[in-house]
Amino acid sequence: MLKALTDANGVPGHEDEVRDVMREHITPYADEVTVDHLGSLIARKTGSVSDGPKIMVAGHLDEIGFMVTRIDDKGFIYFQPLGGWWEQVMLAQRVTIMTRTGNIPGVIGSKPPHILSPEARRNPVDKKEMFIDIGAQSKEQATEFGVRPGDSIVPVCDFTVMKNEKMLMAKAWDNRIGCAIAIDVLKQLKDVEHPNTVYGVGTVQEEVGLRGAKTATNVIQPDIGFSVDVGIAGDTPGISEKDALAKMGKGPQILIYDGSMISHRRLRNFITDTADELGIPYQFDYVAGGGTDAGAIHVTAGGVPSLAISIATRYIHTHAAILHRDDFENAVKLITEVIKRLDKDQVKEIIFGQA
Known part of the structure; x- marks a missing residue:
């Protein structure tokens, strides 16, 4: 259960x-x-x-999760948080986009720290600067995958019984x-x-x-x-x-x-x-x-x-x-x-x- x-x-x-x-x-x-x-x-x-x-x-x-708000010309997904999210726990995390035709895997991305200034690197990345990469190469391809504004976006983490079996992760x-x-x-x-x-x-x-x-x-x-x-x-x-x-x-x-x-x-x-x-x-x-x-x-x-x-x-x-x-x-x-x-x-x- x-x-x-x-x-x-x-x-x-x-x-x-x-x-x-x-x-x-x-x-x-x-x-x-x-x-x-x-x-x-x-x-x-x-x-x-x-x-x-x-x-x-x-x-x-x-x-808590997210909602698709728009798709840019390169096929990257932008989103609205649903519930309270702290930026520090979001980057590089896997997500699932729930479309009308099936689920699509993705990952939350942003500019890599290697190209940021030292000052910018010390600060959390704002949610508005993040996007989701689903491997699409264009807006048209993302749309062909079934992604539409309003689709739900869900975190990924399978239910796991830890080595101490009293402790449960999900x-x-x-x-x-x-x-x-x-x-x-x-x-x-x-x-x-x-x-x-x-x-x-x-x-x-x-x-x-x-x-x-x-x-x-x-x-x-x-x-x-x-x-x-x-x-x-x-x-x-x-x-x-x-x-x-x-x-x-x-x-x-x-x-x-x-x-x-x-x-x-x-x-x-x-x-x-x-x-x-x-x-x-x-x-x-x-x-x-x-x-x-x-x-x-x-x-x-x-x-x-x-x-x-x-x-x-x-x-x-x-x-x-x-x-x-x-x-x-x-x-x-x-x-x-x-x-x-x-x-x-x-x-x-x-x-x-x-x-």
């Missing part, structure tokens, strides 16, 4: 391939699988009570790991008695403004919302606890604050109390900027108590990211156990209580 999800290509606005993979893996555990009008997948599993609380567990289908952990968590939560609840209706959701266009989370939440109208995503791993050289708190393998991150949301206090306490009771490891973290789908979920309709649960991941928003399998499994366990403990009274206490 993890390989199929991460190897699939799906940038914002073109998530079809990933959605098909998620649908295949979540359908056996759902009563119904639908797709909203923007493209988000919604899998519903009703518990023992037909009108119980609605619990939304959402990962986003899309990964191009799109942000956020196929959230989709995998949503799938496995429904799987763990398949034959479990609980009084809730659980929605495993794969949202679209998170990387460009949490857009699918808005539409999917409006469809579901949940009582409780969880966004499952990646977070910053603070365990590589040069990062201090002032920069990032979480360590890989030490449990899922409970995000207390980010640029899109202050986490719901009573829901946060309920989750950490459950983790403490069962001995499930977790870590607190905060991010000054950025946000997750929880930022859109919690302000929908009359408001939804929400929390972002993240997996500490190295090298996010690059071609190759790494995470720890134990954090994935503990996130699934924690969310599953929380859902088993939720009911109408507990949800009412979370929303209105004084705890």
Whole structure:
């Protein structure tokens, strides 16, 4: 499942391939699988009570990538980033252009440093100065290959189990790991008695403004919302606890604050109390900027108590990211156990209580 999800290509606005993979893996555990009008997948599993609380567990289908904007006379491709890219991680990286007639390999290029001035060589190359080389020798040939403005461009990195088999590398952990968590939560609840209706959701266009989370939440109208995503791993050289708190393998991150949301206090306490009771490891973290789908979920309709649960991941928003399998499994366990403990009274206490 993890390989199929991460190897699939799906940038914002073109998530079809990933959605098909998620649908295949979540359908056996759902009563119904639908797709909203923007493209988000919604899998519903009703518990023992037909009108119980609605619990939304959402990962986003899309990964960061690019879009073709123009082809020059020599056949080189220019592009618009989709999501946040840092110039330093882009050059000389392989990409796939998804055309209507098939996928085309390419590589991101720019002027070589050998012909730059010493001053220019010290600075990162601006994205506007980069291009993609697909081996075409003219605009006409690139067009014959099937490339058109608006085509999606996706990073290349096959799913890889590293020598330490707990460590997994892939191009799109942000956020196929959230989709995998949503799938496995429904799987763990398949034959479990609980009084809730659980929605495993794969949202679209998170990387460009949490857009699918808005539409999917409006469809579901949940009582409780969880966004499952990646977070910053603070365990590589040069990062201090002032920069990032979480360590890989030490449990899922409970995000207390980010640029899109202050986490719901009573829901946060309920989750950490459950983790403490069962001995499930977790870590607190905060991010000054950025946000997750929880930022859109919690302000929908009359408001939804929400929390972002993240997996500490190295090298996010690059071609190759790494995470720890134990954090994935503990996130699934924690969310599953929380859902088993939720009911109408507990949800009412979370929303209105004084705890």
